[in-house]
Amino acid sequence: MSLEAVAKRAGVSTATVSRVLNGISVVKGTTRTRVMKAVAELKYHPNLHARSLAGGRSRTVGVIVSNLDNPFFLDVYRTVESDCHAQGFEVVVANTAYSSEQLVSSVRLMLGRRVAGLAAILSEIDEAIVQELTDAKIPVVFFDVGRPGENITKIRVNYRKGVERIAEYLTQLGHRDIGFITHHMALEPVNARQLALIDSLAVVSPGARVRVFASSDSLEGGRQAARELLLSGPAPTAIVCVNDFMAVGVLKELRERGIRVPEDISVTGFDNIKLSEFCYPALTTVHVPRDVIGHTLFSSLIPDAMGNPVPGREHVIDPEFMVRDSTAVARTTPLRI
Amino acid sequence: MSLEAVAKRAGVSTATVSRVLNGISVVKGTTRTRVMKAVAELKYHPNLHARSLAGGRSRTVGVIVSNLDNPFFLDVYRTVESDCHAQGFEVVVANTAYSSEQLVSSVRLMLGRRVAGLAAILSEIDEAIVQELTDAKIPVVFFDVGRPGENITKIRVNYRKGVERIAEYLTQLGHRDIGFITHHMALEPVNARQLALIDSLAVVSPGARVRVFASSDSLEGGRQAARELLLSGPAPTAIVCVNDFMAVGVLKELRERGIRVPEDISVTGFDNIKLSEFCYPALTTVHVPRDVIGHTLFSSLIPDAMGNPVPGREHVIDPEFMVRDSTAVARTTPLRI
DNA sequence: TTGAAAGCGATACCAC
DNA sequence: GTGGTATCGCTTTCAA
Numbered sequence: 001m002s003l004e005a006v007a008k009r010a011g012v013s014t015a016t017v018s019r020v021l022n023g024i025s026v027v028k029g030t031t032r033t034r035v036m037k038a039v040a041e042l043k044y045h046p047n048l049h050a051r052s053l054a055g056g057r058s059r060t061v062g063v064i065v066s067n068l069d070n071p072f073f074l075d076v077y078r079t080v081e082s083d084c085h086a087q088g089f090e091v092v093v094a095n096t097a098y099s100s101e102q103l104v105s106s107v108r109l110m111l112g113r114r115v116a117g118l119a120a121i122l123s124e125i126d127e128a129i130v131q132e133l134t135d136a137k138i139p140v141v142f143f144d145v146g147r148p149g150e151n152i153t154k155i156r157v158n159y160r161k162g163v164e165r166i167a168e169y170l171t172q173l174g175h176r177d178i179g180f181i182t183h184h185m186a187l188e189p190v191n192a193r194q195l196a197l198i199d200s201l202a203v204v205s206p207g208a209r210v211r212v213f214a215s216s217d218s219l220e221g222g223r224q225a226a227r228e229l230l231l232s233g234p235a236p237t238a239i240v241c242v243n244d245f246m247a248v249g250v251l252k253e254l255r256e257r258g259i260r261v262p263e264d265i266s267v268t269g270f271d272n273i274k275l276s277e278f279c280y281p282a283l284t285t286v287h288v289p290r291d292v293i294g295h296t297l298f299s300s301l302i303p304d305a306m307g308n309p310v311p312g313r314e315h316v317i318d319p320e321f322m323v324r325d326s327t328a329v330a331r332t333t334p335l336r337i
Numbered sequence: 338m339s340l341e342a343v344a345k346r347a348g349v350s351t352a353t354v355s356r357v358l359n360g361i362s363v364v365k366g367t368t369r370t371r372v373m374k375a376v377a378e379l380k381y382h383p384n385l386h387a388r389s390l391a392g393g394r395s396r397t398v399g400v401i402v403s404n405l406d407n408p409f410f411l412d413v414y415r416t417v418e419s420d421c422h423a424q425g426f427e428v429v430v431a432n433t434a435y436s437s438e439q440l441v442s443s444v445r446l447m448l449g450r451r452v453a454g455l456a457a458i459l460s461e462i463d464e465a466i467v468q469e470l471t472d473a474k475i476p477v478v479f480f481d482v483g484r485p486g487e488n489i490t491k492i493r494v495n496y497r498k499g500v501e502r503i504a505e506y507l508t509q510l511g512h513r514d515i516g517f518i519t520h521h522m523a524l525e526p527v528n529a530r531q532l533a534l535i536d537s538l539a540v541v542s543p544g545a546r547v548r549v550f551a552s553s554d555s556l557e558g559g560r561q562a563a564r565e566l567l568l569s570g571p572a573p574t575a576i577v578c579v580n581d582f583m584a585v586g587v588l589k590e591l592r593e594r595g596i597r598v599p600e601d602i603s604v605t606g607f608d609n610i611k612l613s614e615f616c617y618p619a620l621t622t623v624h625v626p627r628d629v630i631g632h633t634l635f636s637s638l639i640p641d642a643m644g645n646p647v648p649g650r651e652h653v654i655d656p657e658f659m660v661r662d663s664t665a666v667a668r669t670t671p672l673r674i
Numbered sequence: 675t676t677g678a679a680a681g682c683g684a685t686a687c688c689a690c
Numbered sequence: 691g692t693g694g695t696a697t698c699g700c701t702t703t704c705a706a
Contacts, residue, residue, distance in 0.1 A: 002683055013693045018685060026691060043469065048449040049386040049395070050683030053698050058386070068415070078405070081432065090446060092429050095418065109427060112385040132380065219615045252615045278556045278589045280617035339699055350677045355701060365675060387699030390682050 001044070010038035021046060052114060060090045061301060062110035062118040064103065067217050068095045070245045071273040072290065076121055076143070079294020087302060089116065098184055098217070100126050111136055117301030120145070123187040141300045143293060144189040147314075153300035154314045155293060159189065160196040162286035162319035166240060166268050167200035169284075169321065174330035175238040175266060176208040181225040181250055182242035183217040193242050193270065211236065215246075222249025230257065235265060235337060237330040244269035244276040244285055251279055251326070257337065262328035264335050272322055281325035288319045338381070347375035358383060389451060397427045398638060399447035399455040401440065404554055405432045407582045408610040409627065413458055413480070416631020424639060426453065435521055435554070437463050448473055454638030457483070460524040478637040480630060481526040485651045490637035492630060492652045496526065499623035499656035500533035503577060503605050506621075506658065508542040511667035512575040512603060515547050518562040518587055519579035520554040530579050530607065548573065552583075559586020567594065572602060572674060574667040581606035581613040581622055588616055588663070594674065599665035601672050609659060618662035625656045 007014045012031060019027050020035040027035075038044075052058035061084050065073050077093065084091045092113060094106035103122070107129055110118050117139040125145040133140045134149055141153040148154045170178065180197055184190050194212065201208045213229045215221035222241065226249065229239070241247035247269035254261055261267050261281055269276050272287035296315050344351045349368060356364050357372040364372075375381075389395040398421050402410045414430065421428045429450060431443035440459070444466055447455055454476040462482040470477045471486055478490040485491045507515065517534055521527050531549065538545045550566045552558035559578065563586065566576070578584035584606035591598055598604050598618055606613050609624035633652050 003685095004683080014684080015686080015694075016692060019692085022685085028691060031691080043472070045445050045449045047390065047451060047683050048446075049390040049451065050698090051685075053384065053386040053390055053700090054683075054685040056685085056698070068411070074405070074411070078432070090429070092427070095415075108382050109385070112382045114384060114386060135380070219611055223615075248612075248615055251617075255617060274556055275585075275612070278560075278585055278616075280588075280592060340701095341699080351700075352678080352702080353676060356676090359701085363675060368675080384699050387682090388701075390684085390698090391700040391702080393682070393701090 001042070002047070006035065006038045006042055006044050009042060010035045056114075058114045058116050059088060060092060060113060060115050061298075062113065062115035063091055063093045063121065064096060064106050064110065064118070065093060065121045066096055066098050066123045068093070070217055070243065071275060072243060072245065072271045072288070073121055075273065075290035076294045076297070079291050080119055080297050083295060083298035084302075087298075089302065096122065096124065098124055098187070100124055104129060107132065111138075117141070119143070119297045119301060121297070123184065123189050125188070139301045141297050143297060148312055150312060153312065155296050155300070155317065156189075156314070157288055157293075157317045157319055159192045159319070160200075162270065162288070162321065163193050163196035164200040165321035166270075166286065167197060168204050169323070169327070170238050170240070170266065170268070170330075171201070171205040171208070173238075173266065173327065174332075175236075176205055176330070177234075177236040177238075178208060178210050179229045179236040179239040180210055180212045180242070181222060181229065181239060181246055182212065182214050183221055183246065185212070185214050190242060197240060209236075217243070217246065219245065219249040219252070222246030223253040224249070226250040226253035230259075230337060235259070235335045237335075238266040238268070238327070240268050242270060244271045244273045244283055247283055247285070247326075248275060248279045251281070251283075255280075259335070259337070261326050264331060266327040266330070268327060277324070284324045284327040285322050286319045287322050289317065293317055338379070339384070340381075343372065343375045343379055343381050346379060347372045393451075395451045395453050396425060397429055397450060397452050398635075399450065399452035400428055400430045400458065401433060401443050401447070401455070402430060402458045403433055403435050403460045405430070407554055407580065408612060409580060409582065409608045409625070410458055412610065412627035413631045413634070416628050417456055417634050420632060420635035421639075424635075426639065433459065433461065435461055435524070437461055441466060444469065448475075454478070456480070456634045456638060458634070460521065460526050462525070476638045478634050480634060485649055487649060490650055490652070492633050492637070492654065493526075494625055494630075494654045494656055496529045496656070497533040497537075499607065499625070499658065500530055501537040502658035503607075503623065504534060504537035505541050506660070506664070507575050507577070507603065507605070507667075508538070508545070510575075510603065510664065511669075512573075513542055513545040513667070514571075514573040514575075515545060516566045516573040516576040517547055517549045517579070518559060518566065518576060518583055519549065519551050520558055520583065522549070522551050527579060534577060546573075554580070554582065556582065556586040556589070559583030560590040561586070563587040563590035567596075567674060572596070572672045574672075575603040575605070575664070577605050579607060581608045581610045581620055584620055584622070584663075585612060585616045588618070588620075592617075596672065596674070598663050601668060603664040603667070605664060614661070621661045621664040622659055623656045624659050626654065630654055 096102040121143045213225040215225040269283040269285035276283040433439040550562040552562040606620040606622035613620040
C-alpha cells in the first residue's frame with residue numbers, strides 16, 4: 001500500500017522506489033525492473049496527498065466556472081481539462097453558479113489544495129478575491145474578469161466587436177426596435193455586451209429602440225425573458241440574446257406562440273455553441289472560439305518548455321459573426337400577437 | 338501560512354489550533370476567539386493534502402463519467418456535486434470519453450486521492466476495474482454498469498420498461514418499419530435499449546422491421562446516423578433514438594432534407610433532458626429522473642446519520658413515458674426523399 | 675482545557 | 691546508483 005511496502009518487497013529503499021516512479025533516470029535497469037514488478041504485484045497507487053505535501057507542488061490545476069450548464073463554459077472547461085490530462089495534470093473543478101460566496105469558498109479550497117495553477121472562467125468577481133489570488137503567488141488566469149498582474153494573465157473576448165457586427169447587420173435589415181435578452185446584468189462581461197449593443201446602435205442607427213429583459217442563464221430563462229418581453233407591449237422586430245443558450249429558450253417561446261422566426265421576429269445569439277446549429281431555426285450568432293480560449297488558459301498556467309505566453313499579459317480573443325437562418329428583413333407591419 | 342504560524346500568533350499550540358479549526362468543542366471560548374482572530378489575520382488556509390494525509394480520510398468524493406457532453410450525464414453529475422457540497426465534501430470528476438484506458442487511469446487517480454467514496458456513472462466497464470474497486474474497500478456506487486457487492490451499490494434504470502412503452506405506442510400508431518439510432522453498441526446499458534426494443538416489438542408487433550445505425554454520442558453523431566439511415570434505402574416511418582441528445586441531431590438532419598416530423602417520420606428520444614422540450618419539434622421521450630439518480634448515488638456513498646441505503650444493494654430507477662410533438666400516426670404512402 | 679510529540683506517505687538532499 | 695533521513699502541514703493520542 002505504501003512506498004515502504006514496495007521498497008521492502010523489491011529489496012530496495014524508498015528513495016529508489018520514488019526515483020523509479022518519478023522516472024528519474026539514474027536507476028539501474030535491473031533495479032528498475034524489480035521495483036516495477038513489486039509495484040504491479042502490490043497494485044500500488046501512490047498517495048497523492050503525501051506526494052504533493054512532500055513535493056510542495058501538486059500536478060493539479062484548479063478550474064472555477066460560473067455555470068457549467070451553459071455549453072459555452074462546458075466547452076472551455078473540456079478543452080482545459082484535456083490539455084491538462086495531456087500534460088499529466090489533474091483537474092479539480094468548482095461551479096459557482098454565479099454566486100460570490102461560492103466563489104470565495106471555491107478559491108479557498110483550491111488554494112488549500114495547493115493547485116499548480118488556477119483558471120477562473122467567470123462572470124462574477126470579488127475584488128478581495130483578486131487580491132487573495134495575487135498574494136497566493138501561483139499562476140492564475142482569468143477569463144472575462146479581473147485584470148492582469150504579476151502572476152495573473154487575463155483573457156477576454158472582444159465582445160464589442162461581435163456585438164457591433166450584430167448591430168450593423170440588423171440595422172441593414174431594417175430593424176430599429178430591438179429586444180435584448182440577458183441574465184445577471186450586473187456582471188461585467190454580461191453587461192459589456194449590453195452596453196456595446198446600445199453604443200453601436202446609437203452610431204449606426206440613431207433613434208433605434210432597445211428594451212432589455214433579464215432572467216437566468218438557462219433555456220428556461222431565455223424563454224421566460226421572451227415571455228416578459230412579449231407581454232410588455234408591441235413586439236420588437238428583432239431579439240438580440242446575450243448568448244446562444246438563452247436564445248434557444250427564446251426560440252421555443254416564440255414558436256409556442258405561433259410567431260415565426262425570422263419572418264415575424266429575427267433572433268440572434270452569441271457564442272456559437274454546437275446547439276445553435278441544431279436548433280430551429282439555426283441561429284445567426286457570433287462565434288467565440290472555446291478551444292482557443294481553453295488552450296490559452298492552459299498555456300498561461302503551465303508554460304511549456306517553449307517560449308509560451310508569460311503571465312502578466314492580456315490576451316484578447318476576436319469573435320466572428322455568423323449568419324444562419326434566424327434573421328431576416330424586418331417586418332414593416334406590426335405583429336399581432 | 339501554516340498551522341504553526343497561526344499557533345504562534347495566537348500563543349497556543351498547533352494542537353489547539355487544529356481543534357478550533359475542526360470544531361472540536363473542548364476548547365475554551367476565549368482561546369477559540371484568539372485562534373480565530375489569528376486565522377483571519379493571516380488569511381490562513383489549511384493545506385488539504387497535509388490534512389488528509391494526517392487524517393487518513395479525505396472529504397473528497399470522486400465521480401467518473403462517460404461523457405460529460407451529454408446533458409444527461411451532466412445533470413446526474415450536478416446533482417451529486419451539489420449534494421456533496423451541501424455535506425461539506427469536495428468533488429473530483431473525471432471524464433472517460435467512453436474509453437477503458439481513461440477509465441483505468443481515472444480510477445487509479447481517484448484511489449491515489451484516497452477519496453471517501455467513488456461514483457462511477459458509466460457505460461463502459463472493465464472487469465479488472467471492478468475487482469480493483471472491490472479491493473479498495475471504499476464505498477463505490479455504479480450507475481448502469483457493474484454489479485452490487487460488499488462495498489458496492491448498483492443503481493440502474495429499468496430501460497426495458499421505458500423502451501416497451503415506446504414500442505407499444507409506436508405500434509398503436511401503425512409504425513412497423515423502424516430505425517434505431519444508437520452509439521457504442523457494445524456497451525451494456527446502450528445495448529440493453531436495443532435488445533429491449535427488438536424484444537418488445539417482437540411481442541407487440543410481430544414482423545416489424547428494425548434497422549440499426551450507430552454513430553457517436555453527440556448532436557453530430559445523431560445527425561450522421563440519420564444521414565446513413567436515410568441513404569440506406571426506403572425511409573422507416575419512425576426513428577427511435579437511444580437518447581435525446583442524438584435525437585436532436587436526427588431532427589436536424591430530417592429538417593435539412595425537408596422531411597417533416599412527425600408527419601413524414603416520427604422520432605422518439607430517451608432521457609427527457611431539458612433540451613428535448615426546447616428542440617423542434619418537442620420530443621416524445623422517456624423521462625429518466627437524473628435528480629433521483631444523483632441523490633441515490635450520493636447517499637449510497639455517504640450514508641447520513643439516518644438509516645440510509647446500505648452499500649451492497651441494488652436500486653432500480655423507473656422511467657416514465659412522455660408524449661410530446663415528435664410522434665404521430667405512421668405515413669401509409671412511401672416517403673419520397 | 676491545553677501542549678508535546680508520534681505518525682501519515684511521499685520527496686529530495688546528502689552521504690556512501 | 692543507492693540508502694538514510696529530515697521535511698512537508700496536519701491530526702491525534704497521551705500526559706499534564
